[in-house]
Amino acid sequence: MTAPRTCSVDATPPSIPATDPDTSNTFAITSSAGWTSRTWLLLVVLCGALFLDGLDISMVGVALPSIRVALGLDPSTLQWLVSGYVLGYGGLLLLGGRAADLLGRRRTFLVAVAVFGIASVISGLVSSAELIIALRFIKGVAAAFTVPAGLSVITTTFAEGSARNRAFSIYSVCGASGFSLGLVFGGLLTEVDWRATLLFPGPVAIVLTVLGLLVIPRAASSAFRLAHFDLLGALTSTGSLLLLVYAVVNAPHAGWAAPSTIAMLAGAALLAVAFVIIELRHPHPLVRLGILRSVLLVHANLTGFVMFGGYAAFQFLVTLYVQEALGWSPMAMALGFLPAGILVVASATKMDKVLGRVPTVVLITLGLAFFSAAYLLFLRTEPGMSYWNFLFPTILLLGAGFAVLFPAINSQATAGVASAEQGLASGLLNTFIQVGGAVMIAVVTAIVASSGAGAAAAPGRLLPGMPTAIAVVIGLTLAGLAATGAVHLLRRRAVRA
Numbered sequence: 466m467t468a469p470r471t472c473s474v475d476a477t478p479p480s481i482p483a484t485d486p487d488t489s490n491t492f493a494i495t496s497s498a499g500w501t502s503r504t505w506l507l508l509v510v511l512c513g514a515l516f517l518d519g520l521d522i523s524m525v526g527v528a529l530p531s532i533r534v535a536l537g538l539d540p541s542t543l544q545w546l547v548s549g550y551v552l553g554y555g556g557l558l559l560l561g562g563r564a565a566d567l568l569g570r571r572r573t574f575l576v577a578v579a580v581f582g583i584a585s586v587i588s589g590l591v592s593s594a595e596l597i598i599a600l601r602f603i604k605g606v607a608a609a610f611t612v613p614a615g616l617s618v619i620t621t622t623f624a625e626g627s628a629r630n631r632a633f634s635i636y637s638v639c640g641a642s643g644f645s646l647g648l649v650f651g652g653l654l655t656e657v658d659w660r661a662t663l664l665f666p667g668p669v670a671i672v673l674t675v676l677g678l679l680v681i682p683r684a685a686s687s688a689f690r691l692a693h694f695d696l697l698g699a700l701t702s703t704g705s706l707l708l709l710v711y712a713v714v715n716a717p718h719a720g721w722a723a724p725s726t727i728a729m730l731a732g733a734a735l736l737a738v739a740f741v742i743i744e745l746r747h748p749h750p751l752v753r754l755g756i757l758r759s760v761l762l763v764h765a766n767l768t769g770f771v772m773f774g775g776y777a778a779f780q781f782l783v784t785l786y787v788q789e790a791l792g793w794s795p796m797a798m799a800l801g802f803l804p805a806g807i808l809v810v811a812s813a814t815k816m817d818k819v820l821g822r823v824p825t826v827v828l829i830t831l832g833l834a835f836f837s838a839a840y841l842l843f844l845r846t847e848p849g850m851s852y853w854n855f856l857f858p859t860i861l862l863l864g865a866g867f868a869v870l871f872p873a874i875n876s877q878a879t880a881g882v883a884s885a886e887q888g889l890a891s892g893l894l895n896t897f898i899q900v901g902g903a904v905m906i907a908v909v910t911a912i913v914a915s916s917g918a919g920a921a922a923a924p925g926r927l928l929p930g931m932p933t934a935i936a937v938v939i940g941l942t943l944a945g946l947a948a949t950g951a952v953h954l955l956r957r958r959a960v961r962a
Contacts, residue, residue, distance in 0.1 A: 507622070507680045508632060511615045512639035513673045514578050517666045518608045519643030520650060521585075522550060524662040526784070527651030527795045531659040536594050549598045553605025555899035556707035560699050562613035562892020563751050566885055567694060570614045570621070571681045575674055577610035582670030589664025597663070616891035618681060620879050630876065631817035637872035638816070642806045649803055652796035698743045698751035705736035710900060713907035721911060752893075756886060761825070764952045765878035766897040768829055771945035772870055774901030775836060775938045776863065778909040779843070782935065783856070785913070786928045790848065801856055808864030816872045825877040826953045832870025833946040839863045840939045848926055905941070909934040
């Protein structure tokens with residue numbers, strides 16, 4: 466990998482070949498000290514967009530009961546307000562990462578954030594459930610283009626080392642805290658009007674778009690060649706992911722052994738095989754499969770699946786338990802999760818230094834250990850236990866896990882990757898994260914539903930199937946921890962050799 470040239474964010478990038486629209490962004494900040502106001506404003510724009518992505522998912526989750534009452538929706542229709550976003554997001558992240566590399570990171574990021582904002586405003590003003598679900602899907606698609614483009618702007622603007630570690634730590638904290646603090650925002654806004662949870666991200670995204678036009682480094686113009694875009698690869702990879710996510714989201718309702726579920730899973734597998742064949746033969750593949758030869762990159766992706774898959778499933782279960790069995794209000798539930806978000810934000814100024822001194826594999830081991838301990842502690846939950854006994858210790862451990870794990874996997878997934886493939890690397894990571902959430906929510910939903918009462922808990926009793934579902938989450942996390950230990954041993958042997 467060619468070392469980046471050193472200059473400030475305000476410098477004018479040199480002219481570049483037309484085949485790489487964003488190579489100009491490889492001029493990079495190499496020091497974490499003395500950042501200018503424009504540097505900080507650039508991070509505000511990039512981190513703000515990621516924060517909105519996480520915020521949107523959790524805010525709508527809090528408002529679902531109010532939306533159901535207002536629009537008269539049945540539960541199967543209501544869940545598509547979340548699933549629609551997941552399908553657009555998880556299914557198109559790879560395409561979004563490739564678009565950032567091919568069309569330009571700046572252009573891709575700004576257009577996607579603008580679409581996200583406009584769709585948010587419209588969804589907060591309409592009353593058709595079908596239109597709101599369609600707009601949620603559009604917002605998920607926009608997020609699929611925003612996240613890899615934003616992350617690749619960071620990795621091509623800040624050189625590897627202290628500058629990038631500092632930027633990563635701030636960026637990662639915003640992503641993790643957006644999801645956590647979205648619960649609080651959702652609780653507050655739902656008290657005003659459920660429409661506010663849909664509308665709120667819109668004006669903020671539009672402001673971020675305007676600021677982004679001013680501070681995101683501009684690349685030299687480039688000629689886009691359709692022959693360089695792997696259309697068949699895009700169709701097969703996106704189709705495979707869409708079918709997979711749709712199948713696991715819909716399986717609790719249709720049944721895991723239903724012909725429709727089996728057919729979709731088989732279709733996803735066939736499209737995945739077709740995708741691999743196409744990528745091996747295409748002169749300009751959507752995914753250069755050689756990138757998967759990096760053990761650390763693959764490990765970071767799988768860890769992202771485990772991290773967010775386990776947490777999303779856990780939060781889903783706890784939300785049902787505390788609201789249905791314990792009678793908590795949405796706001797009370799949101800405040801119960803708040804300590805995790807506070808802990809993540811408080812660690813923001815420290816993680817860049819930690820990343821510079823501690824190997825990411827070690828940090829990932831520590832983060833997964835925190836998650837495992839958190840879920841194991843919650844497994845002892847019994848009706849009648851106070852918040853400070855059954856939930857608070859778990860929330861603190863989850864906050865510590867996110868604070869360590871999120872920046873570590875982002876750094877490990879993109880370290881050493883060529884500038885032209887930064888969008889691909891970040892797209893792969895976020896695909897695994899998002900699909901992990903969708904898969905695990907579907908799995909625990911099926912467990913709870915099969916345990917009786919249609920995922921409803923009687924007052925003062927545990928949610929049906931909750932201990933089994935938590936045990937599955939623990940098993941997934943421990944498997945991730947074991948895999949991390951194996952990677953660590955392989956690295957030590959390689960160093961000794």
